[in-house]
Amino acid sequence: MQAKYLVVNCFEIGQQGVNIRGLYPTAFLLSHDCVPNTNHTDEEKNYKLTIRASTKIPLGYPITLSYAYTLQSTLKRREHLLDNKFFECHCRRCSDPMELGTYTSAVICPKCKTGLVLCDNPLDTESPWSCNDTTGKCPGYRIQARSMKLLLHRISQEVEQIDMNDVKTMEMFLSKYRNVLHPTHYLCLGVKVSLSQLYGKINGYLIYELTNETLERKRDICLEILRVLDVIEPGYTRIRGVTLYEVHAPMMILLTKDMEYGSFSKNEIKARLKEVLKYLIEASIILGYEPENSPEGLMGKAANEALVQIKDWEKIVGKFR
Ligand SMILES: [Zn+2]
Ligand SMILES: [Zn+2]
Structure with a gap:
């Protein structure tokens, strides 16, 4: 062979x-x-x-x-497929400069600051990139493929240097490039996926130690990732299962805190509980397919336990399902 x-x-x-x-x-x-x-x-x-x-x-x-890592840009996926699987991908996602509305390759225009720099023809690795502004605000911006690749290579190297347990440096990276990379650019997404799992798990950031601000940060990062995953890893996929599980904890703790200190109507609380329940049920189904003792399988068990606990809430606020 x-x-x-x-x-x-x-x-x-x-x-x-x-x-x-x-x-x-x-x-x-x-x-x-x-x-x-x-x-x-x-x-x-x-x-x-x-x-x-x-x-x-x-x-x-x-x-x-997918033979390529889905949380990467078209340029990266196509390069990987060509080098390792010896074919050029022409799929719907690869053909679309906006990557089906996920903007995982998009760079913020340095001239108008609001338009997005997208590849003119993503199926051609030598194609230039230009600003997609249609309002007339941008004087016009174009960059050659070579320069774009150099810019991305430089930023990727910076990402590779980051210790993937170092929450502060990861947040600093996201802040540094907030005016350069689209928030769901694949280089930001990779860091955000790590953060979504680190907040609540590692020393100094255990879930019950997190401030409201950090809990909201974890929740918002998870929801942002899920919006992308709904398009590029849709349905019952492992990473969606994990992220759906991750988003439930900050939402539940914020809800408990709000109930203690705020004045919320029963209906508002029920609506929020219903949302948490929706995420948790889907997480439990997806992670239930994973091998029992794998990290994802154990997470599935934890999701089931959380589902049992959530039932107790009905004694306090009444039926919400
Ligand atoms: Zn493709
Ligand atoms: Zn522009």
């Missing part, structure tokens, strides 16, 4: 320890899409690979998965 064939068709499995390439007799038939409609889980113990639909797949539609 040729090495190229193996690289193209194998799955990389066993992320916790050594990376192994596994060739699966049916899974390798799935085609690629940068917005996949399946999700896969591999079990470290027995190398079992489970592929399941993450969205409803209409009859006759291709069953797809």
Whole structure:
């Protein structure tokens, strides 16, 4: 068997320890899409690979998965696919400079400060990028592919230097580039995904130590990530499950605090509880598919426990479901 064939068709499995390439007799038939409609889980113990639909797949539609990391820009994903899978992706997401409205490649225009600099033709790696302003506010801004790549390379290097447990430096990075990168640019998103999980988990930022401001920050970051994931990792996907679980904690604590200090009507409280419940139920369903003792599987168990606790609220505020 040729090495190229193996690289193209194998799955990389066993992320916790050594990376192994596994060739699966049916899974390798799935085609690629940068917005996949399946999700896969591999079990470290027995190398079992489970592929399941993450969205409803209409009859006759291709069953797809992504061979590239979905939380990356078109430029990065296409580069990875060409280097590792030897094809040029022309999917709906890759063809759209706005990446289906997620703006994961968008840079803020340095001239007008409000327009977004997008690639003129994302299917051509040499294409220039220009400001999308249509109001006439921008005198016009254009940048060559080479210069854009250099700028992104420089910022990526800065991200790589950040210790991914260092909350302060991550927040400083986001603040430093708030006028350069779109808030959901993939370089910001990567940092935000880390922050969404660190707030509430690490020393100095344990969930019950967080100030209201930080709880709101965690909640808002999670909701921002979810808006992007709803488009590029839609349905029952692992990262959506994790983020839905992460968003419930700050929302619940803020609700408890507001009830203690504020004067909220029962209806307002019920509406907020209903929202938390919606996130938690979906998190529990999604994470329920993960291997029992994996971090995601354990998170699923915690989601179920939180669901039981939330039922107690009905004794205080009455039925809200
Ligand atoms: Zn694509
Ligand atoms: Zn502009």
